[in-house]
Amino acid sequence: MNMKLEKILQVQRAAFNASPNPSWHERKSKLVKLGKAIADNEQNFKEVISKDFGNRSFVETTMAELAIVQAGIKHALKHTQKWMRTKKASTAMQFKPAKNIIIPQPLGVVGIISPWNYPLQLAVMPLIGALGAGNRIMLKPSEYTPGFSELLKSVLGEIFLDDEIYVATGGVKVAQAFSALAFDHLLFTGSTNVGRIVAGAAAKNLTPVTLELGGKSPVIVDDSANMKLAISRITNGKTINAGQTCVAPDYLLMPQGRIDDFAQALIKKAEIFYPTFADNPDYTSIIADAHYARLQNLLEDAQAKGATLRVAGTDDSQLLAKQRRIPLTVVTNTTPEMKIMQEEIFGPLLPIVASETLENSMDYIQKRDRPLALYWFGEDKAKRDHVLNNTISGGVSINETAWHVVQEDIPFGGVGPSGMGSYHGEHGFQTFSHMKGVFLQSKFSGGKMLYPPYTDKTQKVLNMMRKFM
Known part of the structure; x- marks a missing residue:
């Protein structure tokens, strides 16, 4: 399984490198497909989740999972195109007429480890943010809901290629191998104790993590x-x-x-x-x-x-x-x-x-x-x-x-032992994006007055600039 997961990661990374900044049309298409697949399988999800629990009200699954996921997809479809746009940033007086901009870019391959308690919501909500941000995704649902995990794998496998979204099922050994992969970002939802283990595994790869943990509220x-x-x-x-x-x-x-x-x-x-x-x-x-x-x-x-x-x-x-x-x-x-x-x-x-x-x-x-x-x-x-x-x-x-x-x-997220980072809506888009800062220098820049060799004139220009800082 370790080798298979590593191979999938490499396949997804190669696919991302071939198309590192998907268009809004491509992202929209994936979000629409995801929403339709979930809607088409609502009854199946309700039945399999209830079976995994021993009993879970269909109304609770609809209210606390299906409705929330569909609302999240609808929100992403309405706003992601705006979130994707290059944004102007202010430029300090001493650097004008140069300009600053911020370009949101996908991170690459995102890993998601989701829990059993709300298996659909807590797998798909971060998936929405990662898809909207233009990433490839590997997802590991909980072994405590095996029926749901297999259904999710089947549903997503029918509409996405492995180099787009891949669902890894299995127990603790699979989860350990999964968390050790060199993702571009890893989101984990679960207990604080396991969160420490996941963060430790990710740290070996310098993989940034979002941890949605718990505690005594x-x-x-x-x-x-x-x-x-x-x-x-x-x-x-x-x-x-x-x-x-x-x-x-x-x-x-x-x-x-x-x-x-x-x-x-x-x-x-x-x-x-x-x-x-x-x-x-x-x-x-x-x-x-x-x-x-x-x-x-x-x-x-x-x-x-x-x-x-x-x-x-x-x-x-x-x-x-x-x-x-x-x-x-x-x-x-x-x-x-x-x-x-x-x-x-x-x-x-x-x-x-x-x-x-x-x-x-x-x-x-x-x-x-x-x-x-x-x-x-x-x-x-x-x-x-x-x-x-x-x-x-x-x-x-x-x-x-x-x-x-x-x-x-x-934003939804913890602080300290209850977690780090956040997601949902635009906050999820930002979590799964690199906000690249860009400085656009003008041909009329006065920066050449600070080139060596340094003279008294250099010091006077520097002193004047500092007045605007």
């Missing part, structure tokens, strides 16, 4: 919040895809006196959303036995260390286990020693941390790894702006969870 519930609205939106953000979302709310911060009522309200709302969890086609299964066991271990550890667990529903525990279903579980009386407060949860478990003031909450967040997302619920604009200006996170949604991720006109 906090929710601050302010006293000024509309509590009814907050409960519905937090519950939805935590239970869609059974919490298996990189920007899912990881824990809540609120005063101790409000925790019990809020926790119970979250449970009641989850039971309204999902009258049952077992055998419910609307509720997603945990992706694999190992992930299910890890989540159960987090709960057992928290309970053993004094936490209180509130579990939504009254489903039979054996049936839930058989289907790898975990209802929303709100965890209170938490302490920092609990594993659930140390690891990214990536499931429908929601700890609540007692925090009496906004400053306490912000201090708690700032002393920990910078999260991929931060959520604030409230109506006090001064407090809102204080949080926005004095916390650092990849992105933020105000009075909502997760929806900032699907906005095409703002």
Whole structure:
């Protein structure tokens, strides 16, 4: 497989070198073909993703994957031609009448390693940016969704040549070989621990990377919040895809006196959303036995260390286990020693941390790894702006969870341990482009007055120039 991947890389690089700057017509054609292929296979994608998970609502796949991908393609088709254009840049007075321009150019061959939790969205959204920027692409989807991976390989293989887009399927060894290839750019979406390994492999080739990782995304519930609205939106953000979302709310911060009522309200709302969890086609299964066991271990550890667990529903525990279903579980009386407060949860478990003031909450967040997302619920604009200006996170949604991720006109990405770089919309185009700066000298340049041999006149000209710097 290593040799095959290397061969594909060389084939793609040769194809790129033969046509290093595809026209808008060529890029548009590829984006249109991609959109049509996905639309033609919507039902197949919904079925195979659900099978890979054990169960995944067709509505969730449509809402959180298919609709987002189609919107991304539509946005790219509308704007990429403008993004491709050479741009004028300002020129300092001392260099005029010379001019500066910026030429966006494709990088070459882009590698994409995508995860299992939103397998279509997180494979195709960076693909859109890379295609629009004029690159060739090699894509490695997750081994945890083998049915989806094979379908994606088949669908893309029918409309693209291997020297345009190639999908590599397989397990960890394939992923390791893939990340070691000398791409012109590599985008990885996954856990922070694996992200470090991928970045290390890429560094050996000096391959620039975009890392979309994760972390513990906090929710601050302010006293000024509309509590009814907050409960519905937090519950939805935590239970869609059974919490298996990189920007899912990881824990809540609120005063101790409000925790019990809020926790119970979250449970009641989850039971309204999902009258049952077992055998419910609307509720997603945990992706694999190992992930299910890890989540159960987090709960057992928290309970053993004094936490209180509130579990939504009254489903039979054996049936839930058989289907790898975990209802929303709100965890209170938490302490920092609990594993659930140390690891990214990536499931429908929601700890609540007692925090009496906004400053306490912000201090708690700032002393920990910078999260991929931060959520604030409230109506006090001064407090809102204080949080926005004095916390650092990849992105933020105000009075909502997760929806900032699907906005095409703002960047999506992490910071620090939650990632580096960003994409979506024009930000994706720029990530997968080289913005080449060009200085166009005029024949009337006064630069010759700075040629050696240096004299007093040279110094006078230099002094005059420095006045304009």
